[in-house]
Amino acid sequence: MTIAHHPDEELLAxxxxxxxxxxQRVAIATHLAACESCxxxxxxxxxxxxxxxxxxxPTALAEGALA
Ligand SMILES: [Zn+2]
Known part of the structure; x- marks a missing residue:
């Protein structure tokens, strides 16, 4: 299978x-599964x-940041 369309760099970033x-994550992850270039x-x-x-x-976490 030849991939003819790749997501643009903004979407990949x-x-x-x-x-x-x-x-969007599912769509990109599906593309990545088949596209070594991306x-x-x-x-x-x-x-x-x-x-x-x-x-x-290093910066201290805000109060309740892990909640
Ligand atoms: Zn690609």
Whole structure:
């Protein structure tokens, strides 16, 4: 099967950031299961996000943040 359409980068970035609703996440996850190119793009975005978080100064959690 040849994949002819890929989600745009804005949608993939929102997926990597966990910012999509359930229907969008399911649609993107289904695409990713068959598309190595987009999986690679997601991995790169997750690595960028991880690097940004690791460079942030530690901050105390707000009262009740774990509730
Ligand atoms: Zn793709």
């Amino acid at each position: 929102a997926y990597a950031a966990g910012a999509l609703d359930l229907g 999986r690679g793009w997601i991995r790169a975005m997750e690595q960028v996000g991880g690097a940004l978080i690791s460079d942030m100064a």
